[in-house]
Amino acid sequence: MNSKKVLVITLSSVLVVIALILTTLLIVTGMLNKYYYSNVLKSISFKHTSHSDLDKGSKAEIGHLGKVTFLVGNSKVKRLRRSKWKKLTFGQHLSRGDSLRIGKDSKVEITVKNGEIITVKGFKKIRIDSSTLLMSRKDSVEEINTGNKREGGKISRLTGKEEKDRETSPVSAIRSNEPKKENDKKTNLKTRIGG
Missing domain, CATH: 1.20.5 (Single alpha-helices involved in coiled-coils or other helix-helix interfaces)
Known part of the structure; x- marks a missing residue:
């Protein structure tokens, strides 16, 4: 057993x-x-069979034109064909069609593939319009630390309010623009005598 x-x-x-x-x-x-x-599905590339201009230009849109190399403040980016603004991060690549919204006290430096640096300061909304990432002189939105070589690309300004610094005069330094608030309340001090 x-x-x-x-x-x-x-x-x-x-x-x-x-x-x-x-x-x-x-x-x-x-x-x-x-x-x-x-991994097999990732390696297979699905190609569109249509021959529209959008498909022909898609290679230029995919390529990265610049990289964020300096970022201070609150800035956002909106990718091409996307509807939501996302926070711009350090080291993020920028492509054709991307839009940038730079915060009020913000500064962003974008380094282009050829080593040029584009500096964007203050409250701005800009869009990367062409395959070369350079500023056109007539927009003059930012400083450009580049050589003498100019190419046909540009970054254009989007619509939006630009906040300007308020100028002060000798009178406004003494008196404010807000109406005076008078304190009509009487002070209620209670003293206790005796015990």
Whole structure:
């Protein structure tokens, strides 16, 4: 009887070990299949069959024209064909069609592929219009630290209010523009005499 109990315990433990090994193998093969097929699908490029101008120009839109190399303050970026503004981050690449919204006391420096630096300060909304990331002189939105070479690209200003610094006069330094608030309330001081 003891030998039967030992045999049953041994067989049941062997079956449990085999079941654990099989479940582990199934889980591992499932993970490998998922990894393999996800990489295979990533490597396959789906190309559009239409020959519109949008498809022809898509290579220029995908390429990165510049990179944010200095960022102070609150600035946002909106990608081409996107509706939401997202926070601009240090090291972010900029492409054709991207729009930038620079905060009130913000400064952004964009380094172009050829090493030129474009500095954008203050409250501005700009859009990258062409495949070369340079500022045109007539817009004069920012300072440009570039060489003498000028190309045909430009960054144009979007619509938006530009906040200008308020000028002060000798009178406004003494008196404010807000109406005077008079304090008509009487002070209620209570003193306690005696005890």
